Amino acid sequence: MDLIGALTSFSVGTLDGCDAMMMIELATTPEEYESGIRRQMPIAMTPEHARELGQALLLAARAAEMGDSPSYAFN
Numbered sequence: 001m002d003l004i005g006a007l008t009s010f011s012v013g014t015l016d017g018c019d020a021m022m023m024i025e026l027a028t029t030p031e032e033y034e035s036g037i038r039r040q041m042p043i044a045m046t047p048e049h050a051r052e053l054g055q056a057l058l059l060a061a062r063a064a065e066m067g068d069s070p071s072y073a074f075n
Contacts, residue, residue: 006033020050 005026015021022043027033045053 015044019044
């Protein structure tokens with residue numbers, strides 16, 4: 001759990017009109033978060049992967065709101 005970054009912001013769009021694009025900004029340590037240091041990571045994906053990611057995030061958000069135990073499942 002020590003290697004988990006904290007998402008501080010994100011933006012989405014398209015890349016060359018055919019792939020989905022997401023830019024995430026994160027702090028990788030508590031110290032970076034407190035001092036305002038952020039790292040940016042651009043991520044390109046197919047439209048299908050973008051839909052799958054969106055659906056998976058919605059499910060994870062619902063589970064988090066219900067207080068479910070952590071899941072370590074990866075796609």
